[in-house]
Amino acid sequence: MEILRYDLVIVGSGIAGLRAATAAAWASGGKISIAILSKIQAMRSHSLSAEGGMSAVLYPEKTNDSLELHAYDTVKGSDFLADQDAVQVLVEYAPKEVRYLERIGVPWTREPDGRIAQRPFGGMSIPRTTFAADKTGFFIMSTLFSETRRFDNIHIYHEHFVTKFIVENGQFRGVTAYDLRKGEFKLFYAKAGIIATGGAGRLYRFTTTAHSTTGETLGYALRAGMAIKDMEFVQWHPTALVPSGILVSEAARGEGGYLINKEGERFMKRYAPQRMELAPRDIVSRAILTECMEGRGFQHESGMCYVGLDLRHLGEERINKRIPFIRELAHKYAGIDALSEPIPVRPAVHYTMGGIHTDTWGRVLTADGKWIRGLWAAGEAAAVSIHGANRLGSNSLSECSVWGRLTGEQAAKYAMETPALPSPEEKLVEAAKKEEGRIFDTLLHKEVNAPSPYEVKRQLNDIMEEHFGPFRHGSAMAEGVAKLKKLREYTSFRIADGSRVYNQNLKDALEIDGMIDLALVVGLGAYARAESRGAHYRLDYPKRDDVSWLKHTVAYLYGGEIKLTYAPVTITKWKPEERKY
Amino acid sequence: MKSVVIKVKRYDGKKTWWQEYKVEAPSEKVSVLDLLVKVKEEQDPTLAVRYSCRMAICGSCGMVINGVPRLACQTLLSELKAEFITVEPMWNHKVIKDLVVDLEPDFEKVKKVKPYIIRDIKEIYETDKEFGQKPEELDKYYNFAYCIQCGLCMSACPVVATHERFLGPMALNAGYRWSADSRDQGWKERVKIIDAEEGVWACHLAYTCSAVCPRGVDPGFSIQLLKAAMLRKAKRP
Numbered sequence: 001m002e003i004l005r006y007d008l009v010i011v012g013s014g015i016a017g018l019r020a021a022t023a024a025a026w027a028s029g030g031k032i033s034i035a036i037l038s039k040i041q042a043m044r045s046h047s048l049s050a051e052g053g054m055s056a057v058l059y060p061e062k063t064n065d066s067l068e069l070h071a072y073d074t075v076k077g078s079d080f081l082a083d084q085d086a087v088q089v090l091v092e093y094a095p096k097e098v099r100y101l102e103r104i105g106v107p108w109t110r111e112p113d114g115r116i117a118q119r120p121f122g123g124m125s126i127p128r129t130t131f132a133a134d135k136t137g138f139f140i141m142s143t144l145f146s147e148t149r150r151f152d153n154i155h156i157y158h159e160h161f162v163t164k165f166i167v168e169n170g171q172f173r174g175v176t177a178y179d180l181r182k183g184e185f186k187l188f189y190a191k192a193g194i195i196a197t198g199g200a201g202r203l204y205r206f207t208t209t210a211h212s213t214t215g216e217t218l219g220y221a222l223r224a225g226m227a228i229k230d231m232e233f234v235q236w237h238p239t240a241l242v243p244s245g246i247l248v249s250e251a252a253r254g255e256g257g258y259l260i261n262k263e264g265e266r267f268m269k270r271y272a273p274q275r276m277e278l279a280p281r282d283i284v285s286r287a288i289l290t291e292c293m294e295g296r297g298f299q300h301e302s303g304m305c306y307v308g309l310d311l312r313h314l315g316e317e318r319i320n321k322r323i324p325f326i327r328e329l330a331h332k333y334a335g336i337d338a339l340s341e342p343i344p345v346r347p348a349v350h351y352t353m354g355g356i357h358t359d360t361w362g363r364v365l366t367a368d369g370k371w372i373r374g375l376w377a378a379g380e381a382a383a384v385s386i387h388g389a390n391r392l393g394s395n396s397l398s399e400c401s402v403w404g405r406l407t408g409e410q411a412a413k414y415a416m417e418t419p420a421l422p423s424p425e426e427k428l429v430e431a432a433k434k435e436e437g438r439i440f441d442t443l444l445h446k447e448v449n450a451p452s453p454y455e456v457k458r459q460l461n462d463i464m465e466e467h468f469g470p471f472r473h474g475s476a477m478a479e480g481v482a483k484l485k486k487l488r489e490y491t492s493f494r495i496a497d498g499s500r501v502y503n504q505n506l507k508d509a510l511e512i513d514g515m516i517d518l519a520l521v522v523g524l525g526a527y528a529r530a531e532s533r534g535a536h537y538r539l540d541y542p543k544r545d546d547v548s549w550l551k552h553t554v555a556y557l558y559g560g561e562i563k564l565t566y567a568p569v570t571i572t573k574w575k576p577e578e579r580k581y
Numbered sequence: 582m583k584s585v586v587i588k589v590k591r592y593d594g595k596k597t598w599w600q601e602y603k604v605e606a607p608s609e610k611v612s613v614l615d616l617l618v619k620v621k622e623e624q625d626p627t628l629a630v631r632y633s634c635r636m637a638i639c640g641s642c643g644m645v646i647n648g649v650p651r652l653a654c655q656t657l658l659s660e661l662k663a664e665f666i667t668v669e670p671m672w673n674h675k676v677i678k679d680l681v682v683d684l685e686p687d688f689e690k691v692k693k694v695k696p697y698i699i700r701d702i703k704e705i706y707e708t709d710k711e712f713g714q715k716p717e718e719l720d721k722y723y724n725f726a727y728c729i730q731c732g733l734c735m736s737a738c739p740v741v742a743t744h745e746r747f748l749g750p751m752a753l754n755a756g757y758r759w760s761a762d763s764r765d766q767g768w769k770e771r772v773k774i775i776d777a778e779e780g781v782w783a784c785h786l787a788y789t790c791s792a793v794c795p796r797g798v799d800p801g802f803s804i805q806l807l808k809a810a811m812l813r814k815a816k817r818p
Contacts, residue, residue: 105764
């Protein structure tokens, strides 16, 4: 086992992780050593699948926009579960981050005078979504990855799968990782850590997210004594391509696209008469599914019900200039030309509002609110919380960049103020060696009677789709929780590949292992929350209940069982009101 | 359902062999990647293949399919006019296992051309201004910024095949993309790196790089634009 010593270890290489690295590199004047660990090749993180844009108030004097309005839209979009002090941080820093990204080379789409262009987005009352055509996430990702190459003190570890967070006496000590390419096990011993591992869309089957968006690190976080907040809030994006689930950006509707049912009717008039197609995602997703349940959807040969995303009236020039990727994806994967036919779409799991419990500045907290010293979380992996019960489109790229920067700067300062690391003590090395044994000896040499990780994943996906979908019910969820607990009894997997170098079979089993715990957090949180709020909709409790449930769910592990507790929501300016669009 | 035979070139660190799998394809619209994942999950979990986004934007699944370097997720069954699908790892790269190759030498070459805005770094990190860019300035490099670093161009390039030090299309295209950006002031610095035998001058204009690029980047053209700018002694390409 190799031991590497770093001032700062960043786990995850999406926009939050890369931004944390550049912020820490600059803030430390190149003085601290920084490692970025990615379970895939670092430039391929799922942030790059983001299409539509990044929200920020850029030119308030020209557009009559304000930070206050952006904050209000976000709070209302969240169904009042967001922490309003954190939302304030988001809206203040987002414009600075858009300009930072501009200075490092993101090819933002421009107005003729050279200003950055902005488009309308769901739940945003003014066009404030900045974009680079409809590949915004890709361009930010690739530019930020390139920017890390400027700094010699940022070391990138591609395909290093983190298996464990090491926390001792309330302090972060490092992580262990499986280096797939070399087939080796490593201890990254560090002063500070930032977890930026993204979401968990692959808990479900029909999802816009990449195969790698599995969320196991959140399960591992629980085991290290961290807490998970508001995980029951899962976002269904209204428009995923049928039958693959590939994302069709909200930019299609931002640019003026319609949603139509099989009668050719713009059905959103029944659900959100003012905002129509640009209502928040939870509302549009439920509207599409309602159309389907009431027999007004189209039927796909795969058996899926869908509605049409109609771009025909936008014209070829606008489509090619502003949303070319959507046209390409629809042509490639659905076989239709958006110029002449509506695109077949239906809701798919897209985003997890919940994540690692942190304070406003991204410091990782235990369930009783204590900071795990030296540890931060940022981006989708964290719940700060600015999205509450429902995230507005284009607020996630802003979040990643803002909290990537903030956590990177704090971690750099912390690392510089902390004395140099001594040699790791025996106890720490033993813990890491024990983990190596668990991976290479126990897991890798498994009895043949255990189930294959893929079989377990299939069962997990079935349970999540059937029992914890966009329309939930107490009795169905109780059944789902029981099934998940049964799944959790699997303690080993059948791993057919006996090699160490690039053992993907082993990596897949490690993912599933963390996903089951996380799924149970979703399930328990959803079952307990006896109300409907944002993306969490219950047929048996169809109303929001601010008296009993205006609070964050906080899950943690105690004696091997997942327990729930609750934390208050910070309300500074806006009292909860009825949410109408 | 259609039965498909997929023949994979495998490698386990010691030996190389071809292995055939028979899979049921639910429709003609499935991708080669969908089929490989099906093989992995249902028949042979020892098969190693990189993949992630499955929508041709992350650049993980480059491989040689029926003799052409392509992304597996972007290659649909309906596009392959063959009875058999043969799949092998990308050419010109060291194989780690099965279809997984070592791309880090490619990434290091990109790093060599300084793929970032070169100007006073304090302006980037200590101000809050916009440098600004007109739409016509954006157009100068925009198409070349689409590179997803999948490595297919490096796999297809006949010069890369025999000339290990050649920077190759992926890195040279990055050299153009960053130098042609109106916000950048690094052209002179990059010329020193790419005006070399292992730089632009090794390119034989085969244009196989551009032919296989899954994002239509046209690195062959960006290399010629770099040469032209050097010969003209232009202030930027």
